Amino acid sequence: MILAIDFGTSNLKAALINKDGIFFNYYTQEVQSEIDRDICQISSNIYLDFTTNYINSIDASKVEAIILSSNGPSFIPLLSDIKIRNNSFSCKSGKTRLWMDKRGSKYSKRVSEFYHKYIDGSFFLPAILNIKENEKDLYNKTIKFLTIDGFVNFALTKKAYTVNNADGLKDYYWNEDSLNHFNLDKSKFTDFIKCGEIIGNVDKEVADKLNLKKDVKVIAGGSDFYFSIIGSKVNRENILVDINGTSEGLNLCSSKPLIDNRFLCYEHPLDNLYNISGVLSNSGVALNWLRKILNIEDLDFEEVYELSKKAKKNSLIFLPYLNGERAPIWNPNATATLFNLTVDSSKEDIANAVIEGTIFAFKSVLEILESYDYKIDEIHVTTAKKESDYYHQLKSDITNRTFVVYNTKSAELLGLSLLAYTSLKQYPDLKTAIEKLSLNKKVFIPNKSKQEYFIRKYELFNSVYEQTNKLMSKSF
Template identity: 30%
Template sequence: MMILVLDVGTSLLKGGVFNTEAHLIAKAEAPIKLISSENPLYHEVDPDNWISTLSLISVQLGLTKLKKLESIVVSGNGPTLVPVGIDGSALDSAMTWMDRRGIEEAKEISRICGYYVDPSFYLPKAYWIYRNKPNLYKKTRYFLSCPDFMNFHLTGVARTNLPAKDFTRYIWSEQIIKDLDMDTEKFPPFVKPGEIVGKVKKEIEQTIGIREGIPVIAGGPDFIMSLLGTATICPGRACDRSGTSEGINLCSHKPVRDSRLMTLPHVIEGYHNISGIITASGKALEWFKTISGKKELDYETLFEDICDIQAGSKKLLFLPYLVGERAPIWDPNARGAFIGLTLNHGRREMTRAVVESVGYAMRDVITVMEEDGLKVEELRVTGSQAKSPLWNQIKADITGKKILVPEHLDSELFGGLCIALYGLRYHNSLSEASEKMVTIRKTYLPQTETKKIYDELFSLYRESYRGLKGVFEGLSHIPDEERP
């Protein structure tokens, strides 16, 4: 029997067909086009692009020929919100996880809740629509996350994935919705990972080629899939979920009370997921490739080009806050900056500085975790960055932690498989499925001499933000130039 796992990323939609022994039978991916905006707080994508890309993936995987497909699991980027109409179609662009326009709405919700709610979360986005686009709000039948929208498209059943019961403070609760004078019926009931959402509709077989009647099992946010897909299910293990953004997720036996981090319930009952999300990591390197005239250069060649640049990029730092920053500074007004540029620096040094900035941002998060008494024993890296030996070694040297690279780098797909096998009762628990299936391909250890260089530069990296914070705040108050 076969299982189809889909992951809707920020820039790619990936699909994998696995058998029940966890062997990858077929894999495909296709790009997703984001909507550009001159407003740095606005980040959108057309949900119909997800659907058309799914059709392309279906052809690449040959889903029409798969007669033994047993189930489907979907994960997706988030917090990304889609307003959906009565007919099931998206009424407007989706506000992606990078979208931070709801700053004032988040402040109001934080006041009501009594705890911090970030503008990137689901509820501030829905509340922004309520306040700023009343006609759109009125037409909206459901507010859905990215994977929930895809499940709804496949099955016609609207549900909200709830990875664990205490996640409501990061998604929504009925009481908070009422306190904001919004309509609770626009927010679908919750479903847990591993539960069946519904079955594939007949129209989907006709348009996409996935056979009618196949069960669609609730997956969830991509970071939850990564925890399972890397076996980050024991205290001390941390997952470095690399890609467009970077998520450091530590499995802990205890929660922490620190506004610089998010303490989430772990998908494994009894544990906590201590999380720090770095907003633009891979996105920062993609940006620099583009502006430096190397957009078409593949990443393998890019890293070969900078491998002989000494650690520290000739004393050049880069702040990767191109779309503000979440953990640990939580500053939507933060901006990117090169620190220490001289006539001796060129494109290659600047490229390496951008790469190293991801390691500094990771260490910034890990340092806060350790200040709170948590132990980070190892980092299990996944995603596109894990393919680069140089980047893995840089991360090990900067953080001082060993970097473990799993056999399956697409942890979202592999985590989705874990959920499917648990939901179909091939395993007794999610932890059992994850621990049994995940294997480690390679380990990178910190290099002592290189780490000494990075220790000094990391201190200056933190100091750079503190020194520029007031400048960033001042820039945010300058009105955007209006076009004629």
Template identity: 30%
Template sequence: MILAVDIGTSSMKGGLITKEGYLFSYHRVRFPLESLKGDFSFSTELWSQGFLEILETLGASKVSVVAISGNGPTMVAANAQGKPLSPALMWNSDLGDSSIHSSSYYLSKINWLRENEPQLYEKSDLFLSCPEILYTQLTGRSVMVAPQEGYIPYIWSDSELERFHFRKSAFPEIVHMGSVVAPVSENAFLKTSLKPGIPVVACGSDFIASLIGSGAMKPGRICDRAGTSEGINYCASAAIGDSRVRELPHAVKGLVNISAILSSTGSLFEWYRQLTGQEKNNYKETMDGVNAVPASQGHPFFFPSMKGENLWEFKKGLFSGLEPGQGKFELGRSVMEAIGFAVRRSLEIFEELDLPVHELRVSGGQAKSPVWNQMKADITGKTMLIPEIEDAELLGCACLAATALGIYNSVSEASEDLVKIKHEIHPRKEFSDIYDIKYRRYRRACESVVSFYRDYPVSE
């Protein structure tokens, strides 16, 4: 079976997946809350420890191929064996050098290291991203992974390494997603119970793996990928050129991934749970409590930020309309509705750009909640497609592994065959009518709140 592993920001997930695309077993490793600061403090040992825990739980004897994806652009300084020499510069860290004018997502982080940690920079043999650390530790071969040729400028080029005077020897070869990195080595730095010779497949970015694993591989298909952050990813046949969305090459050469980035949705919900003392409760208990608050009942509006169209960036937030008698579940519905309104606004932007939206393929932790999926359908007026394997990154890794082994001729073919939609959640008219009114009120209130904070700014 395929051992598929995805390294997230707040946890690490692994699954044994059959070559027919079914999840045989699953395990999740949560990272300690204190490790999630987003600065130069994340312990990369959590990745190797998490991989070993997943392997021990699922069973190494069943594994015939390993496929690993991970968050990015995250950067780690390591020695030649792949042993990290420092904490990780995480993808959501503000640390970087703005003087590096480059399309690369990594070079500004590495230059920050050169300027601020010169001794560490000089003794580093390799600069690697998140899943690439584990490839090196398992096989002894160091690479960086590009989904396809169009992504190479976002990693680095020889000409840029020369222009910024970086040591080329510390920058590994770039390989394509879906290629075999190397077999597991008996002399591997990371000692595991895997049989030497098992192939390790390059999967790279978890964001691209989720597009593959959700089936968002044809123009018009949308993957709503939700974790610590959330990306509404639209598969398009051509670029649009609008600053309100991010455009990158797709996993399929010739297509474009157009996305609206909601940078704080998962972390915002976790903040709400901690704020209301629910961090030790299971998610179903929280969701059931929120669901018991009627959508039509008066409860606060929540504004995560005061930054115009970017109201989903959680900074300088505001609850408005608090009243006696309201409790943690009223606050929870307000927070969830704010996220849902941000998703709806993202879909409106797509439609304003002549990108029609009919349904969303959801993936990630939020996809596992019937309450949240139904609320999102009601707020947006769109159908939610729930895949058989909600953690689309894992199935994306499996698709890449199956293609690397020659089972499929292309990743697109593997995705079309292996992605299975478990059920559909349709908007309920009576709730959609309520949310149409609430959404219009919310949008008007947003304009007033932004205007207020512009005239009476909160101190930095």
């Protein structure tokens, strides 16, 4: 079977998955990052520990191949070789710089000018330039800058690569010209490997210590969003995948590319198609903030939704930009706003406004795509812990779109397994692998009677953003 592991921002997941897409030994672990103003980081050892702990907990003889994905753009400054001792890895490394870290923002302009396109400060070059200029000791001690999946792949195989999921994404990484231009030490950067290629077998000593077979292959995975697309049964154009976790990604499969710097556009996992991507930074962040600020952290997300259902109809508006924003406004200085708050506003009203605000932000991305005459037949959803039937129906009502939710423990892990089986020649191509997959689904259709109310609130949402945007970067 395939051992698939996804290193998400707030959840790590692993499972053994057979060719029919059936999960065995599914396991998930929540992790908490350190967030302080512009800093967002986490201990890098958690990824190595999660991997070895999981392998040690299963019958490792069943593993045929291993494939990993991770959140991004996140990276790890590796400070030493990775050793296997007993049945666990050890090394020296800096903390993982997660994609929400803003310390590279002041270098975004320089990198954007070099590439003649907007490169957000969360991407690799701006973030690493910040380390070079402001954390010189860490930069000098770093032997390799690795993505999270690249870090664990290196531990398993002793081969250091960065997985590039599509040629159209190459400007968001690095190349020889950019490393020369910014005077970065090329020895600290890896070569690239294509998604789906076999990196190599698990290192012999690692296999011995973890009771893996000697011929277990490690296959290049890469960015987690890529596998959410595959695992959401996208087998043709005009399907949009809503990948909702700590952040939220909208990924439209299309036969025509989009040239608009507010979006990323690159090759789709399926041949001869494009993936048009808009990424929202705050969908999950806002709900976690809501629980904290209302002192209801003891409530699970379903209970939070029950709370919001009790809200009265009102004009309370929430701009969800708690951590800046990526698509479509690409403003790291964007801030959240709670507008029309009165003495009569209840915690139920606030909860409802926050939930609606994240969906209005989602709708704003949809509208831009529609302005380019892109057709969206339906929206496939990758489920997250914070979602429920109520949330999906509300999203359908606000956006006036049909949502399809497939029943799977993890679209990322499922997508990883499908690519791995295709790489091992057990499927002729990825499209065949996706189409052979049988999953139950729920369909959510918009309630037309609610359209007028949500249209008015959405117009107010946009007006609040337009009026407050110029004030967002002001600080004391």
